[in-house]
Amino acid sequence: MDILRKLYDMTAFSNLLENPAPLLMLFVGVVLLYLGIKKQYEPLLLVPIGFGVILANLPGAGMGIVPGEFIELGDHKYMNLFEIAHEYGIMNFLYYSLIKTGLLPPIIFMGVGALTDFGPMLRNLKLSLFGAAAQLGIFSVLLVAIAAGFSPKEAGSLAIIGGADGPTAIYTTIILAPHLLGPIAIAAYSYMALVPVIIPFMVKLTCSSKELKINMKEQDKLYPSKNVIKNIKAVKIAFPIVLGIVIAFFVPSSVPLLGMLLFGNLVKEIGANTLRLSDAASGPIMNAATIFLGLTVGATMTSDVFLDFKTIGIIVGGFFAFAISVIGGIFLVKGYNMFSKKKINPLIGATGLSAVPMASRVANEIALKYDTKNHVLQYCMASNISGVIGSAVAAGVLISFLG
Amino acid sequence: MSENFELALQLLGIGMGTVFIILFLVILIGNTIIKFVNRFIPEAQKVIRQNVTSVLGITSPEKMAAIVSAVQIVTGGKGKVTSINKE
Structure with a gap:
């Protein structure tokens, strides 16, 4: 009988009977895996996050991330990584070395930079301004979140979802409210995956078919740009260097993200001589970083952290941040069109979000529905790429004031 | 608050x-x-491309651009296409 009792204690069933909440979290993990695998919603992130949720909530496995207080020794001293690994297992080792230090989001940004082409933005520089208006969701939801009872740091982390940029949201949350990392990462990536639903919905609510038929190429012919680029390669090489230095003076707290993005872009634009670096940044390094980021973020979602009213607030607030950002971009275009002879399709404002290139692709499809000859992809990419810069700057502002 | x-x-x-x-x-x-x-x-690239095009007598700029960029990638930007012979 004693042996049977010991056998029962050895299994996870005893833990489950004491606290059945992890079962619900296992269900959440399976749902995330379903969305990633079957529905193909951001599978590169949702699959590792979903599996991380499952690992963290397997009773008795010790794979869940423990709160910061657990590794604090008092007097602002903390356990070293060896002690963390020994005491709380490898997932906590990975979390406290790669995530809590803020290492992985900038590494992913380096890869994003190596995959980004600033060409469309440089050819349509004026359109990049609409990437600024699309950050409105961040700062307006910050207000609402504070009114709803979130602390300023928590509200800042929630609001950054409106930037539609996963690594930026994660980086900001690590610094401002690490205890909300799991729900915020899930909300950010889920809404990014829902861009093909959210943008058409917001566009339908706010734009007329006449506005959506504005043909950008025809507008370009009517009012041609004064700037013709004679050597695009040289411009693309100089741009990340100069921009990085200038932004560093204005918003230094955005440099870990933007600096790495611009470095990744530089090694890509140099071409053959740095091809190996660019391949490494956008391939193996980014892929490895994505795996560890996804798993560890998923592992922060233990039942006691996730099953909370704040999670619902984050999911609702995140949606509004996203929606207001889309509307912000659209209304700036509408305002611009009131005063300018050269009209701009409001879809270009709607893509001021960071979700590159999905937002642009979705906007292009909408434009083609109204006019089969109206290809707006390149124009949308201009505001879409500037949205990446805009959301990183917005994150820098939040970190500077609230961090 | x-x-x-x-x-x-x-x-x-x-x-x-x-x-x-x-x-x-x-x-x-x-x-x-x-x-x-x-x-x-x-732009300096255009001049090189025109020279090579005229040397080789190839009329398709797309084919020329593909050959020149392939050589540039393989040789790390140091190689130049001076002639192409069909065997």
Whole structure:
């Protein structure tokens, strides 16, 4: 009988009977895996996050991330990584070395930079301004979140979802409210995956078919740009260097993200001589970083952290941040069109979000529905790429004031 | 609460202002670089391509561009296409 009792204690069933909440979290993990695998919603992130949720909530496995207080020794001293690994297992080792230090989001940004082409933005520089208006969701939801009872740091982390940029949201949350990392990462990536639903919905609510038929190429012919680029390669090489230095003076707290993005872009634009670096940044390094980021973020979602009213607030607030950002971009275009002879399709404002290139692709499809000859992809990419810069700057502002 | 709300209002102004200023700067920097490059380093690639095209007598610019860029990637930008022989 004693042996049977010991056998029962050895299994996870005893833990489950004491606290059945992890079962619900296992269900959440399976749902995330379903969305990633079957529905193909951001599978590169949702699959590792979903599996991380499952690992963290397997009773008795010790794979869940423990709160910061657990590794604090008092007097602002903390356990070293060896002690963390020994005491709380490898997932906590990975979390406290790669995530809590803020290492992985900038590494992913380096890869994003190596995959980004600033060409469309440089050819349509004026359109990049609409990437600024699309950050409105961040700062307006910050207000609402504070009114709803979130602390300023928590509200800042929630609001950054409106930037539609996963690594930026994660980086900001690590610094401002690490205890909300799991729900915020899930909300950010889920809404990014829902861009093909959210943008058409917001566009339908706010734009007329006449506005959506504005043909950008025809507008370009009517009012041609004064700037013709004679050597695009040289411009693309100089741009990340100069921009990085200038932004560093204005918003230094955005440099870990933007600096790495611009470095990744530089090694890509140099071409053959740095091809190996660019391949490494956008391939193996980014892929490895994505795996560890996804798993560890998923592992922060233990039942006691996730099953909370704040999670619902984050999911609702995140949606509004996203929606207001889309509307912000659209209304700036509408305002611009009131005063300018050269009209701009409001879809270009709607893509001021960071979700590159999905937002642009979705906007292009909408434009083609109204006019089969109206290809707006390149124009949308201009505001879409500037949205990446805009959301990183917005994150820098939040970190500077609230961090 | 009201103190936090005041901070959020402040951040709305400062944050949006900063993002607009930075993206104005992006436009300014982009335009300045384009003007500088147009004036001091206008395209050098085109000349090489034209020379090679005329040397080889190949009329399709797409084929020429593909051959030249393949050679540039393989040789790390050091190699030049001087002749192509069909065997």
